Amino acid sequence: MKFLVCISKAPDTTTKIAFTDNNTKFNNDKVVFIVNPYDEWYALVRALELKEKLGGTVTVINVGATDCDAIIRKALAIGADDAVRIDAEPIDAMFVAKQIAQYVKANAYDLVLCGKETIDYNGSEVGGMIAGLLDWGYVSLASSLELNGDLATLNREIAGGYETVVVKTPFVLSAAKGMAEARIPNMRGIMAARTKPVAVVPVFACENYTTILSYELPKEKTGVKLVSPDNVDELVSLLHNEAKVI
Amino acid sequence: MADKIIKQALKGGEFLIRESSSADTFIPEEFNEEQKMMAQMAEDFIDSEVLPVNEQIDHQEEGLMIKLMNKAGELGLLGATIPEEYGGFGKDFITGTLLTEKIGAGGSFAVACAAHTGIGTLPILYFGNEEQRKKYIPKLSTGEMKAAYCLTEPGSGSDALAAKTNAKLSADGKYYLLNGQKMWITNGGFADVFIVFAKIDGEKFTGFIVEANSEGLTRGEEEKKMGIKGSSTRQIFFQDVKVPVENLLGEIGKGHLIAFNILNIGRLKLCAAAMGATKRMATISVEYATQREQFKHKISDFGAIKYKLAEQAIKIFTVESAMYRASKQIEEKAHDLIGSGLEYPKALMGAAEEFAIECAILKVYGSEMLDYVVDEAVQIHGGLGFSEEYTPARAYRDSRINRIFEGTNEINRLLTVDMLLKRAMKGQLDLMTPAMSIQKELMSIPDFSSEDEAPYATQRKQISNMKKGILMVAGAAVQKLMMALEGEQELLMNIANMISESYLCESLLLRVMKMNEIGIASAEHNDILNVNFHDAADRFHFEGRNALSSFAEGDELRMMLLGLKRFSKTEIINTKDCRRRIAARLIDANKYCF
Numbered sequence: 001m002k003f004l005v006c007i008s009k010a011p012d013t014t015t016k017i018a019f020t021d022n023n024t025k026f027n028n029d030k031v032v033f034i035v036n037p038y039d040e041w042y043a044l045v046r047a048l049e050l051k052e053k054l055g056g057t058v059t060v061i062n063v064g065a066t067d068c069d070a071i072i073r074k075a076l077a078i079g080a081d082d083a084v085r086i087d088a089e090p091i092d093a094m095f096v097a098k099q100i101a102q103y104v105k106a107n108a109y110d111l112v113l114c115g116k117e118t119i120d121y122n123g124s125e126v127g128g129m130i131a132g133l134l135d136w137g138y139v140s141l142a143s144s145l146e147l148n149g150d151l152a153t154l155n156r157e158i159a160g161g162y163e164t165v166v167v168k169t170p171f172v173l174s175a176a177k178g179m180a181e182a183r184i185p186n187m188r189g190i191m192a193a194r195t196k197p198v199a200v201v202p203v204f205a206c207e208n209y210t211t212i213l214s215y216e217l218p219k220e221k222t223g224v225k226l227v228s229p230d231n232v233d234e235l236v237s238l239l240h241n242e243a244k245v246i
Numbered sequence: 247m248a249d250k251i252i253k254q255a256l257k258g259g260e261f262l263i264r265e266s267s268s269a270d271t272f273i274p275e276e277f278n279e280e281q282k283m284m285a286q287m288a289e290d291f292i293d294s295e296v297l298p299v300n301e302q303i304d305h306q307e308e309g310l311m312i313k314l315m316n317k318a319g320e321l322g323l324l325g326a327t328i329p330e331e332y333g334g335f336g337k338d339f340i341t342g343t344l345l346t347e348k349i350g351a352g353g354s355f356a357v358a359c360a361a362h363t364g365i366g367t368l369p370i371l372y373f374g375n376e377e378q379r380k381k382y383i384p385k386l387s388t389g390e391m392k393a394a395y396c397l398t399e400p401g402s403g404s405d406a407l408a409a410k411t412n413a414k415l416s417a418d419g420k421y422y423l424l425n426g427q428k429m430w431i432t433n434g435g436f437a438d439v440f441i442v443f444a445k446i447d448g449e450k451f452t453g454f455i456v457e458a459n460s461e462g463l464t465r466g467e468e469e470k471k472m473g474i475k476g477s478s479t480r481q482i483f484f485q486d487v488k489v490p491v492e493n494l495l496g497e498i499g500k501g502h503l504i505a506f507n508i509l510n511i512g513r514l515k516l517c518a519a520a521m522g523a524t525k526r527m528a529t530i531s532v533e534y535a536t537q538r539e540q541f542k543h544k545i546s547d548f549g550a551i552k553y554k555l556a557e558q559a560i561k562i563f564t565v566e567s568a569m570y571r572a573s574k575q576i577e578e579k580a581h582d583l584i585g586s587g588l589e590y591p592k593a594l595m596g597a598a599e600e601f602a603i604e605c606a607i608l609k610v611y612g613s614e615m616l617d618y619v620v621d622e623a624v625q626i627h628g629g630l631g632f633s634e635e636y637t638p639a640r641a642y643r644d645s646r647i648n649r650i651f652e653g654t655n656e657i658n659r660l661l662t663v664d665m666l667l668k669r670a671m672k673g674q675l676d677l678m679t680p681a682m683s684i685q686k687e688l689m690s691i692p693d694f695s696s697e698d699e700a701p702y703a704t705q706r707k708q709i710s711n712m713k714k715g716i717l718m719v720a721g722a723a724v725q726k727l728m729m730a731l732e733g734e735q736e737l738l739m740n741i742a743n744m745i746s747e748s749y750l751c752e753s754l755l756l757r758v759m760k761m762n763e764i765g766i767a768s769a770e771h772n773d774i775l776n777v778n779f780h781d782a783a784d785r786f787h788f789e790g791r792n793a794l795s796s797f798a799e800g801d802e803l804r805m806m807l808l809g810l811k812r813f814s815k816t817e818i819i820n821t822k823d824c825r826r827r828i829a830a831r832l833i834d835a836n837k838y839c840f
Contacts, residue, residue, distance in 0.1 A: 014836070014837070016834070016835070070279055070283075073279065073283070074283060077283060182294070184287055184290045184291055184294070184321060185283070185287055186287070186320065186321045186322045187284065187287075187321065187322025187323070187325075187326060187335045187337075188322055188335070190280060190283050190284055190287065191280070191335065193280075193283075194280065
């Protein structure tokens with residue numbers, strides 16, 4: 001079984017978000033990037049578990065510049081066999097999906113795994129787009145995956161319960177919580193990561209459809225005002241005069 | 247000629263009489279990607295596996311510590327710096343310091359881990375023969391076996407060589423019969439292997455490897471301790487324990503070499519572990535200060551709190567500069583010794599012995615840094631700091647032991663001076679020539695030459711002056727008191743503190759200079775540098791004054807006090823504004839960020 005896991009870089013969760021160039025660019029300065037947790041904890045680790053059980057290979061693929069090398073090596077340290085980096089700044093979801101789909105067309109894989117979303121832009125789009133471009137099946141928000149020959153059984157969390165689906169390989173999935181437990185890479189893995197192959201593939205020329213106009217931070221939360229339950233007048237006055245909602 | 251001297255690496259203790267360049271130091275900002283990944287791994291392990299069960303660890307939940315140690319072993323954390331031929335990962339000493347720092351945030355677990363990887367494992371690695379290494383080290387580096395170090399006895403703590411545990415060779419010459427009692431044995435409750443020091447025939451102090459399942463070896467009850475409650479600490483009793491002769495460690499009568507040399511590395515590692523714990527508490531302090539509101543303000547808005555946050559950072563950044571500087575010096579010295587034919591374990595031990603003075607300073611200042619930071623963490627938390635429901639209370643209790651074990655801070659201060667003077671007497675360090683030239687300088691007109699405008703010239707001058715001050719005070723004390731100096735412990739403490747202040751200041755300066763050279767020094771890094779230099783000058787002067795007045799009088803005292811004043815000179819800066827800027831960076835990052 002050949003697994004391809006899509007990984008992207010994301011700012012560490014404690015990052016202070018700021019913008020530059022008149023709020024048109026994300027300020028990368030001093031930002032520590034990590035492997036997007038959904039890609040790492042769920043998609044990659046489940047692919048590794050299945051490889052350990054059934055045999056095969058796990059390749060990670062990333063669309064990004066050289067500044068993604070560190071997160072690629074982290075994925076290799078956790079246990080991926082090799083990596084592919086498509087040498088381009090990711091522009092939007094469709095751009096990324098086209099790059100990956102193009103690579104998959106040229107290199108046979110049985111299963112493409114993505115995280116359910118990347119924790120910076122939260123698009124949740126790339127997986128579905130890859131499946132569309134390849135004309136493969138797609139299971140989103142999968143919380144479990146079992147393989148039996150070319151048949152895969154997946155659970156999806158839906159409102160109020162679970163849905164179990166069966167799908168034939170090859171297909172694409174997006175992984176959500178429950179799929180696997182985060183793995184801490186060990187010393188051996190970290191040292192081996194240096195020597196594992198990382199193929200750098202030139203960008204596949206394609207049109208991009210969106211351009212970011214501007215960013216805006218959410219308004220700062222104001223303090224909470226506590227009104228005593230028997231002081232309804234004050235509550236009404238505040239809602240009317242300050243919050244201006246009634 | 248001058249160039250040639252500069253290129254030669256500094257010897258241990260030589261920082262006192264020679265200048266160092268920023269190129270010679272290692273700064274944490276230089277860690278490579280692999281080192282950072284390993285550090286992150288250790289941090290993730292502590293955060294996800296250890297800290298969430300800290301309460302259970304403190305209650306010594308059955309099997310929990312062993313399980314966590316095994317997990318650390320699986321990750322490779324117990325064998326990181328063990329040579330690959332003995333089942334480890336062969337990482338360098340600096341990486342070892344970094345990993346110890348990261349694990350250090352793990353409270354009682356960190357203590358168990360440090361005792362196992364340091365004083366438990368290293369005696370066999372450094373002093374064991376090939377059979378002993380092959381038998382034990384691979385299992386110790388994976389955690390399959392856990393180790394403990396038995397030196398202290400009820401009647402011999404700091405005076406370790408007064409041990410009473412006795413070893414007697416059996417009539418058939420096949421084993422030693424061990425009898426005695428050891429106490430405060432970390433990992434005592436579960437260790438599989440004990441490094442035990444005993445006197446053969448009541449005389450020859452010698453090391454032994456004793457397996458826990460030996461008949462006659464029994465473990466006492468768990469000690470009830472003020473802190474690190476999760477760390478197993480017991481007495482170990484030996485009653486006619488048969489130790490095969492092949493388990494004798496090193497040479498007969500040379501146990502002190504093992505006992506004391508292991509402690510050199512142990513002291514630097516203690517500083518590293520304290521560093522990890524300290525940074526965690528500094529972060530917890532900032533996090534709390536930025537969310538707690540009083541008088542309609544976050545308490546981090548208040549100057550009194552900003553002062554504490556900044557001071558925590560200044561201490562951390564300063565000690566860290568010295569810790570990684572010394573780690574690199576030890577690593578380089580080890581490589582030199584390998585070049586001259588020593589195998590790695592022996593080379594590393596030799597290197598740590600060379601830098602024993604620096605290791606002692608780091609032990610003292612690392613543990614006192616931690617004590618300061620946890621104390622202020624409690625204070626910043628106010629009433630909640632006193633509650634066991636919150637992190638600072640445990641950290642406060644856990645911190646206290648660090649000033650006691652691995653040689654009390656008093657012993658380490660005495661050693662700092664003692665080792666320097668011994669090296670001077672053996673001709674390894676020429677303290678006399680510079681001390682004499684300072685005496686001449688005292689008689690001459692003070693240097694009013696115009697200020698050097700090179701970067702950091704004032705700080706360089708201050709360090710050079712501090713070193714002169716130390717040589718003046720120590721030189722005069724030696725001349726005056728001679729052999730009686732040994733009995734003047736208060737004076738020796740003063741001198742040790744002066745030496746340490748100059749070593750820490752210089753290490754801090756070298757780091758900031760190097761950061762400046764590669765373009766990563768911020769205004770706040772320079773603030774840290776400037777505040778520490780400003781305050782260190784006063785501390786230095788205070789120690790020097792107490793030292794001088796304890797043995798000199800009249801004109802001689804007056805002249806030396808004037809000299810001391812000259813040698814304690816510093817630039818007066820607005821430390822309040824500096825601290826506020828440092829605090830602002832911490833508050834903005836909402837964590838320790840330097």
